[in-house]
Amino acid sequence: MLKKYLWIAIICLTSIQISNAQQSPWPIISSQTKPWTRWWWMGSAVDSSNLSICLRAYAKAGLGGVEITPIYGVKGYESRYLNYLSPEWNKALNTSISLARQNGMGVDLNLGTGWPFGGPQISQDLASSNYFIQKYQIQAGQNERLMVEIQQPQQYKKGAYLQALTAYADTGETLILTDFVQKDGTLAWSPEKGTWSLYALFMGKTGQKVKRAAPGGEGWVMDHFSEKAFQQYIKRFDDSWKKVPEVRSFFNDSYEVYEANFTPDFLQKFQYLNGYDLRFYLQELASNELSEKVSRVKADFKATLNHQLTQGFMKPWTDWAHAKGKKVRNQAHGSPANILDLYAQADIPECETFGSTYFPIKGLRRDTADIRKVHPEPLMMRFAPSAGHVMGKKLISAEAFTWLTEHFRTSLSQCKPEVEQLFLAGVNHVFFHGTTYSPAEANWPGWMFYAGVNFSPNNTFWPHLSGLNSYITRCQSILQTGKPANDVLIYWPIQDIWHQTGDVLQQIRVHEVDTWLYPTPFYQIAKRLKTKGYSFDFISDKQVLQTKVENGLLKTISDASPYKVIIVPKTKYMPLETLEALQKLATAGAKIIFESLPADVNGLNQIEERRAVLKKINQGISSWAQISNLDSMEELLAKDAVVTEELVATGLQYIKRKAKEDTYYFLVNHTEKNIDTVVKINEVGKSVLLLDALTGKYGDVPFQKNIKGVNIRIQLKSGESVFVLVQNKLSDSAKKWKYEEEINATDLSTKQWSLTFQTGGPILPQNRTLKNLDFWTNTTDTTAQFFSGTALYSTQFEWKKSTSRYILDLGQVAESAKVFVNKQEVGILWSVPFQIDISKYLKNGTNVIEIEVANLMANRIRYMDQHQISWRNYHEINFVNAHYKPFDASNWKVMDAGLKGPVRIIETR
Structure with missing residues (x-):
């Protein structure tokens, strides 16, 4: 009978425990809610044993997945290199996928080595291309035949060829003379009268090769405006893989194809899209004048590049991946296109942070000497999330912490506000930039990539990385739940950017927001709404055309979140199709607010006819839309039930x-x-x-x-x-x-502390007793000043508990800590303020506090450079500093390391 009641009690207790577990409001944790990391394979010199070691360590630290990106190799390990897509390489890839799965992790795969897409399979004729224009002059009665030949020797060697020759008479007459150019370049034509200016359009090659390529991945960068080039590129993968690797998605890094602005069939595509023959406008294409005609021709040129990139690259790539049951993860920034549409084509659109943001957070360390002279723009981060939200994407990813600080000087505490800034922009799936595969036998600091924070087991903050990872995981578990709840759509007038005269290659780069973003009314509205507490996303012309009205709310697709209003910033050039679509939405019940009437139509073709239509629509626009300047826009938003937080x-x-x-x-x-x-x-x-x-x-x-x-x-x-x-x-x-109200504080800093060095190097300093709590680097002991690793600060004290709560405040920590009270682990303190609740760990009488502190790698690297100990030994770019200069830490000052305090126990109620 006793056993029976015991079992009943156990069953009841278990039921209560299950019930309590079910009541937790935290969503279920999965590999996808955890942070992932870019996993660089240097030289693809990987083996199954070290792959297993690495992935176990990553999983234990709380990483949820890896994105494999093969790059250049380490000198001295050439015999271990695996040629990209060789049977040996594919075997290593499949081994990694299997090992990751065993550790509860996911895998994405960069569909190339280094960046951008390209390689040995890309023939020169399908490599990234550009145009160049040569100008000639010819007169009536000229005896000598004109030679139309390439004047750039390098382009001649790359196989450049003539695409069009146009002649302009001083009387205004224009002729296409392409067919009069013979094979040897001789022009078999001469004018009957007058002087003519000739413009020859040649298609050349950029000569760009894959940047940071891995062995077997070297070669030309492909022509991203050509579907034929993409099909040639992808054929190598289809031929290499008997079975598609079991990855979640294929990845493409930020668009960094330099000077590419043309493709073989560009002239035909241009005429099809814009309704006129570009060959008659080579004079405008070559001009740097700030004229309206030049501006419109170049805008149409940019629109054609946009079409070619979306249809010639993104569409066939996503079609190929989807046919194989895989997703596409894409970074669109840097592209000469409407990046909202490129992001929207991906299953997982991805933005990135580059550089360091200034946050006025108390106690947050920021040394301006450690950072690049760039800073992430929060509104730039919203483009990928906006495209994802508008198109109903579940995941919005981000490449996080690229060049956050100088190498070896990034703390976990500095990562927290940067990743929160991404979350506030709408990101919910973070990728660290990044983690380098490093074999166990590699000497410290192990293998490292030149441009990222080193989220690897050799980093001295690694024992505390799980603190950051747990925080990101909990955040993402919620941010991946449900749908975004933003009220406003802000129209992005890309045509205003495209109509800026100048270079025909208008790339939307992260680092150039001061040219294409900051000067615009679009930015002013977005910044104002953000400051005032409105929630919003951006929308493109193409997305406006896809949007429908349901019960007075705006939705682009059925799975997307609804919006209450579209705001159109002051816009000079608006496509008629967009304006007509907005009118149709308004007729169906949507709320539309214009900052001012659209001033003009875009492009050159049939301009007067389209202007007449625009004028007619503008005359009646007040009947279906609201017009408001920025200062009074809030009143209109309130009428549309859009309120600020x-x-x-x-x-x-x-x-x-x-x-x-x-x-x-x-x-x-x-x-x-x-x-x-x-x-x-x-x-x-x-x-x-x-x-x-x-x-x-x-x-x-x-x-x-x-x-x-x-x-x-x-x-x-x-x-x-x-x-x-x-x-x-x-x-x-x-x-x-429980809210905190401080009623008392006890300072433990004046106690006697012992300092015990645990792990790290180059050698362990002598243990010591501290009369005054301080950083271990504030000593004349050079071994402590050179030391990077972990050390244990400990003290004991008498305590009498009450019903109060007790918060341990560590004060100044350089750079993270794990706290133990009476031999029980309390938790990891890795961000400011360095505080944690220790109420349940204290006891009456004698208590012992132990604080394991980890500093950064900087002091040890300084020692190695001062003693000329070799540690950077890479092919290609052999390690540079944050300013892309040769790296040298020998002149660095010693970084604070350890615990300075004051360490206090704060009594709260």
Whole structure:
């Protein structure tokens, strides 16, 4: 009988535990909610044993997947190189996929080596191309025959050839003379009278080869405007793979095809798309004048490049991948095209951060000498998420932390606000940039890529990386739930950019926002709306044409989120098709706001006829749309039930998502102040929970209903974040959120501390006793100044517990820490403020606190360079600093390392 009741008790207890587990508001964790990383294979010199070691370490640290990108190799390991797509290479790839699966990880594959796409399979005729124009003059009665021949020896060697020859008379007459040019270049034509200017259009080659190519991947960069070139490129993969590798998706890096602006059938495509023959406008194409005609011809040229890139590359690539059951992950930025449409064609659109952002967060280290003179633009980050949101994509990825700081000087704490900035833009699937495969036998610091943060086991912050990974995982578990909940669509007038005279190659680059983004009314509206607390995405001409109205709301496809209004910034050149589509949407019940009337139509063909139509539409536009300048736009938005989130007035930033009838808000405090105030949330619910992605804690909070939603108290220190879950049901959570009110603090810094060096190098310094808590580098001991690794600070103290909560505050930490109280691991402190709840670990009487601190790799690298110890030994670009100069750390100052404090126990209630 006793056994019977014991089993009943066990069953009941188990049921209670299962019930409590089911009540957790945190979504289920999967490999896809974890951060992934770009996995560079240097020389593809990989083997099954080291692949297994690496992937086990990555999985243990909390990474959810890898993107394999083969690149150039390490000197001295040539015998281990695996030729790209060889049977041996394919075997290593399949081994990696199998090992990743065993470790619960996913795999993506860069569909090339280095970047951009290209290789030995690309013949010169299908390599990236450009045009060049040569000018001649000929007169009536000229005795000597004119020779139309290439004047650039290098282009002649690359196989450049004449595409068109156009003659312009001083009287205004124009003739196409291409057919009069003989094989030897002799022009079999002469004018009967007057002087003629001749413009010869040649198709040449850029001469670009694959950048950072792996062995077997070297060769010409392909012509991205030619489907024929893509088919030649992809045939190598089809021939190499008997079975398509079991990867999740194929990846394409940012568009870095230099000077490519032409393709063999460009003239025919141009005429088909624009309705006129470009050969009659070679004079305008060659001109640098700021004239309207030149501007329109070049805009049509850019529109043709846009069409060729989307139809000649992106479409056949996605079609090929989908036919094989795979997804496409694509970085569109850098392309000479409407990047919203390119992002939208991918299954997983991907943006990137490049450089370091200034955040005024208290205690966040930022040394301007460590960073490139570029900074990520938050609104630039919104292009990939916007395309994904508008087109109903589930995942928006980002290449994170590219050149965040100088090598070896990036802390985990610096990564937190940068990744939060991505989340606020709409990203929900982060890829580290990155992790280099490094065999176990490689000497420290192991193999490394030249342009990324070294998220590898040899990095001294690796023992604490799981802290960052856990935070990102919890954030992404929510940010991948439901759908984005943005109210406004802002039309991006790409034609205004294309009509800027100058180079016909208008690339939308991350690093050039000061030319194509900052000067525009589009940017001013987006920036204003963001500051005022509106939620929005961007929309392209093509997407406007795809949009429909359902119950007064705007949706591009059935799975996409609905929007309440489209705002059209001040626009000079608008396609008639877009304007007519907006009118049709308005007639169906959509809300459209124009900052001003569209001034003109785009392009050159039938311009007067189209202007007449534009004028007629503009005359009646007030009957179906609203016209408002920027200052009074908020009033119109309010009439359309688009309201601001007033919480931004506190300095908080937010993004929100709808999960059926519930709503998640992600709130971030990137200001220099602590925020503790009541904020308004524009969602109505029956219960409200707060969720801390840093610790995993959550709890109900009291709230008051207001006209728009609910009022709740938000308490966030500088640098902190929290999720708000507004539920349309009563909470089933037994946990209550605990706010902190400090009532007392005990300083442990004056205690005697012991310092024990644990792991690292070049050698372990002597252990010591500290009378005053301090960084281990604030000593005359050079072994400590050179040391990179982990060390344990420990002390003991007497304590008498009460019902209060106790928060351990470490003060200054260089750079991350793992905390133990009475031999129990409490957690990892890797971001500011370095605080953690230790209430349940303290006891009455004598307590012991141990703090394992990891510094960065910089001091040891400084030692190696000062002692001329070889560690960079790579083919091609043999390691450069953040400014692309030869790397040398010998003159660096010693970086602070260790724990300075003050270490305090803060009593709260």
